[in-house]
Structures are given as C-alpha cells and as structure tokens.
Amino acid sequence: MLSNSSKYALKAVLFLALHANENNKMMVKDISERINVPKAYIAKLLQELSKRRILSSTKGPKGGFYINEANKNQPIMKIIDIIDGKKRIESCALSLEDCNEHIPCPLHALINPSRSKMIALLESKTINDLAMDLKLNKAFLPV
Template sequence: MLSRASKYAILSTLFLAEHSSKDKKISVKVIAESIDVPSPFLAKLFQQLVRGKIISSTKGPNGGFFLTEKNSKKNVLDIIENIDGLNKFNDCFLGLNECDSKNPCPVHFIVEPFKNSLLGKFRDKTIQEFSQEISEMGRVLTLKGLDLS
C-alpha cells in the first residue's frame, strides 16, 4: 500500500526522531548507510521532507538533518502525503478502476476497515509518539554499528 519512497521517508524520519537533535545533526550519507538506501535517492526524499517542513536541516561543516520539536509533532500521514499524496489509500486493493462503497470490488468491504484503521493510526500519532512506541517495544533503529555519540 505504501511506496518504497514513503517507507524510506518514514523510516528515516523515525530514525531522526530517535537519534538527532538541534545539537546533533545527521548526514544523509550516514542515514542512507544505516537503513540501506541509496544516498542520492534519500537526498531527494529529504529535499521534499524539508520543503514540507517535516524535517529540518542546516548546511555547513556541522550541518545535517534533524527534527525540531515542531517537526516531531507532525504525524506519519504528513510524511506519506508529502512524498506520495493520499491517493494510494483510495485506490482499489485489486487494482480495479472503479471501486467504492457504491461499486465495490469483491474485497472492498474487507479491506476498507483496514485502510481506515491504518489511516487513523498514521494520522493520530505524532512522529515522536511513533518513535517512542518503537523504542518501548525494544526495537531501536540502529546505525549498523556506526557510533553517533
């Protein structure tokens, strides 16, 4: 349901939520290596995320990417909307051109509650809350052995 670009954007933003701050910025290269994404591809995603005010950046020798408190209050749906738009959530699960409550496909009423639940979770939790939930579950977004301290 989510494009690879959206998945990478979400993962890298959650990574920033866990590992960055205004005083601790992280380069695209380090993040790309840690989540195994081509650096140029992630750099383009980050340009979109910065323009959409989802993440922040500074240039220069101590530059890099980070999340401000305001960025952290955005939700995951903001990331998806910024990268792909929300049309994928309206598309038919089977790929039919016309599929809605009036013209449902065979799985429409099975998939619709799942889509709505997923949209609600992405909309109702902030980036910070998602990051915190991941940490509490013991799933740390690590840097493949790289030390950021």
C-alpha cells in the same frame, strides 16, 4: 501499499527523531549508513521533506538534518502523503474511480474496514509515538 520511497523516508524520519536535534544535525551520509538506504536516494527524499518543512536542515559545515519538536507531533501519514500522495494508499482496491460505500467494488467489503482502520491509525499516530516505541524497544529498525 507504501512505495519504497515512503518506506525509506519513514525510516529516515524516525532515525532523526531519535538521534538528531538542532545541536546535533545528521548528515546524509550517516543517515544513509544507519538506515541502510543508498545515499543519493535518501538525500533526494530528505531534501523533499525539508522543502516541505517536515524536516529542518542547514547547509555547510556542521550542517545536516533534524526534526524539531513540533514536527515530531506530525502524524505518520504526513510523511506518506508528502512522498506518495494520499491517493495511493486510499484509492479503491480495484482502482475503480467511483467506488464507495454506496457503489462498492467487489473487494470493498473485504478490504475497506481493515484499510480504514489502518489509515486512521496512520493519521493518529505521530512520528514521536513510533520513535518512543523504538526507544522503549517495543519496535525495531534493523539495518
């Protein structure tokens, strides 16, 4: 469903939401170690998220990444969209180009209700929502 890249990106973003802020930026190296994703790999993803303004960053000493309060209110789907594109998660289960409610593929009725629900949740739940779950030990992100 999600690419590795999206999974990694999500982990990094949630980690930043919990542990970084403008006065306490996080370096790639530390993020990488704490979320257990190869440094060079997560670096590239962080750079992309930063370029797309969902994360903030500064170069040089004391530099690093963080996510500002406004962006914490972005939906989870935003990250997935930036990294994977919405198409990946939304396209027909059998990859039929013009599958829809009126011309459903054989899997449509089985899959779509569940998937629509899932997508709606990814679009309504924010980064902050999930970060809060982590903070309150309602969810876990083991390394």
